[in-house]
Amino acid sequence: KHSYFNQSPRAVQKSGLRPILFGAIVSRENKTTREILHFHCLLIYKQTPISLTLEVMGSAKTLKRRRTQALKPESPKSVIEFDDEEEIDYSDVYCEKCHSGSAADKLLLCDKCDRGFHIFCLKPVLVSVPKGAWFCPSCNNQVKKLKKFPLVQTKIIDFFRIQKPSELVEKPNKDNRKRRKSLLVAKKKRKLLPFTPSEEPKRRLEQMASLATAMKACRMVEFNNELTYIRGMAPRSENSAVLEKGGMQVLSKEDSDTLKLCKNMMERGEGPPLMVVLTLRKDKFIKDLTIITEYTGDVDYLKNREYGDGDSMMTLLSADDSSQSLVICPDERGNIARFINGINNHTPEGKKKQNLKCVRFDIDGEARVLLIANRDIPRGERFTVEADKFIKDLTIITEYTGDVDYLKNREYGDGDSMMTLLSADDSSQSLVICPDERGNIARFINGINNHTPEGKKKQNLKCVRFDIDGEARVLLIANRDIPRGERLYYDYNGYEHEYPTEHFV
Known part of the structure; x- marks a missing residue:
């Protein structure tokens, strides 16, 4: 039945x-x-x-349907027969890769699209028919969905180690509201402001669930809102702000109190009004040697653009006579190539990350530039952070946290979110923050090159290092008003004295 x-x-x-x-x-x-x-x-x-x-x-x-066989559409005259094992006998089966019906016992049937594949035709090859549901490569990308963290208050409270769960559902205490309001009044003497959490408890739970989802997807071990010192890495005694080359600005007493207020609110489950969202970087698997796109834009002489502020210029023609050299300028007209990042492939990390070749060709006597895959590129995703409500200028967003280690130990690592904590005269004493396993929402906030017009326009956070009680700490602070729904970007390389962020690795 x-x-x-x-x-x-x-x-x-x-x-x-x-x-x-x-x-x-x-x-x-x-x-x-x-x-x-x-x-x-x-x-x-x-x-x-x-x-x-x-x-x-x-x-x-x-x-019964044999899940190790792929079925071809039947003709109107086909007859259904039953074998002794009470299975339908499909005599006409084939593999989508080699289009052969041989080795029927090695044919694997996709549980979504019903197409067949030999287990030895798949890449990677399967040793045997897998147990349970199996999906072919084309269906697999659609089946694999991000596993969202359950929107259950008790689970979220445990994940973030919230101290007072009752405050997530109860109305805020009047005394606390007054005290917070007094801090939000931007007096002349006050420099930094505390963030204002979302008022609705349900919305705060959704924000925390989005962060927990991202952390689980990135296989982070635990949430931690403080710097962590792990045995085998740099000890806490090495984090001394006086070792900073050129000195480090000291966080004032008032601003330290504001930071403590932010930390206390987070411990109660009242975090900054931020939502972690998933964005796609590549929509599907891309094969090696695939043409991705031609690099297009306005063609101009290099001599006209040598000192321009364009951030995506590409050499089109490098002539012996430099006055004849040409560049492609996609600032006003172009295609998707403008938004594909370049990388320094002269470092081990750069070589590992590079997946495209930028190649110039003579096509019908003209110079043209193509971007071509130089290896197989799997489908990829990344997380970004958006403001979930209006955020005022000079608001403390979060502290940048993670495991503290020596820079020398991580110089050639594959971590994608390292942040310099201490830049010492003696490079062996320089420290970095590594949020790969432990950390907070700072890991998912994007950095941006603010030395370009587009970068300056997008940047809405400052990455600032402070001497706090003798230790080096890193804070992310709003450098302008941020409307709801805007993605957060901090500067890679701002060189102002007040915000020395050239330390970003």
């Missing part, structure tokens, strides 16, 4: 039965009636649970 509960005709067809090709006896069971129906008449009863039994020569046979 096969039971169908509110299923579509497509679902009925996928069971292995071909309802419109032949008649069959089907029982619709209820207390008073028993009706005989064709399979293609089941649409009449699609809202009613139906038990189906196929009657063959007076005896009922249970239908």
